[in-house]
Amino acid sequence: MEVVSIKGNSHTVQIQGKRVSVIEDGIDQTSQSWGSMADQSKNKEQVPEAPFKKARVSVRAISEAPMICDGCQWRKYGQKMAKGNPCPRAYYRCTMAVGCPVRKQVQRCAEDKSILITTYEANHNHPLPPAAAAMAKTTSAAAAMLLSGSSTSKDGVLPSSGYFHSLPYASTMATVSASPPFPTITLDLTQGPNPVPYIRPPSSAPTFPLPLHGYSMLAPNKLSPFPGMRMGQQRTSSVVETVTAAIASNPNFTAALAAAISTIMGAPPPPTPSNDGNSATKNGGNKNNSSSNGVPGFPGSPQLPQSCTTFSTN
DNA sequence: CGGGTTTGACCAGCGC
DNA sequence: GCGCTGGTCAAACCCG
Secondary structure, three states: OEEEEEEOOEEEEEEOOEEEEEEOOOOOOOOOOOOOOHHHHHHOOOOOOOOOOOOEEEEEEEOOOOOEOOOOOEEEEEEEEOOOOOOEEEEEEEOOOOOOOOEEEEEEOOOOOOEEEEEEEOOOOOOOOHHHHHHHHHHHHHHHHHHHHOOOOOOOOOOOOOHHHHOOOOEOEEEEEEOOOOEEEEEEOOOOOOOOOOOOOOOOOOOEOOHHHHHHHHOOOOOOOOOOOOOHHHHHHHHHHHHHHHHHHOHHHHHHHHHHHHHHHHOOOOOOOOOOOOOOOOOOOOOOOOOOOOOOOOOOOOOOOOOEEEEOOO
16 A cells, blocks of 8 residues: 655655655755766656755665665764754765765754655765665655645645555655745655564664665665565665655655645645654754654554655755 | 865754 | 854874
8 A cells, every 4th residue: 555645845655564754955956966866856846935945865774784775975073962862963074076066964863763864855966876876766756746736835744645556555654844934745664554663773784784784785676576574674775766756756756745735735634643742753854844854644554663864955 | 186074063843 | 132042164093
């Protein structure tokens, strides 16, 4: 079952057990392109009125590693303790290109330390490795859809659309938060209908196999058709792949999402149980994104804060 | 020696 | 206007 829910600014998509939430902030795509996807997103009509300046994509994943590998090279430029979260937030910049504006924030959920929340901002202005490109596409697509659909900026839950139908792992949830400052799309890879085995990479693994990362890196073309995969890594990878593929390659996804958003916008905001127990998603944790977790209440999905990664694209 | 990480300080934005 | 918090910068340190 795929469930796409958009709450306020966040869209949550559930794909067979997996939840992907995408949060985009102000999609003003500057011109950067995450891989190739950015194209769509950026163009989307930028709503002058929209306060959003940047789109962010958050990915929540369960990982014990300090950071997830997404195919790009990052340099840490700062770390701060976020209020309300005992875990420090780390700031990274993409070093694959000199002027690459992409930044990402990595933070663990206060509630569930096993969940890693990664938030990406801006788009890469340089060629990306397959893995990274996939991520970029996903985020861009999400951002694009967000922009196109949510010119208004409200939260909403997307009813299950067909976006992810094609995805083997339709359990992923994507949450789109259109918080004024930054629309954020959160991909929640931690939750699923079935308690997915946490992704616990062997302690030996230095970097936690991010779904996206791993997926693209490992088997870009091979999506595991097994939704039931338990391997944390694979599972995640699969999910990511699925989501990415769906979003990136599925124009319908964007359209559907947009439609859903539009619908939502027009309709009263769904009851957003702000209780996500997991607020884990403090994506950014910044004050601005109140949307916070893109993971509002998923209809029927247990909210398991597992890991969170956030990408933001401008 | 070069690159990256760590850590403290500074600055800007927002809420009260 | 003040204080708080988040985000970034820059110097020092560490590792390969």
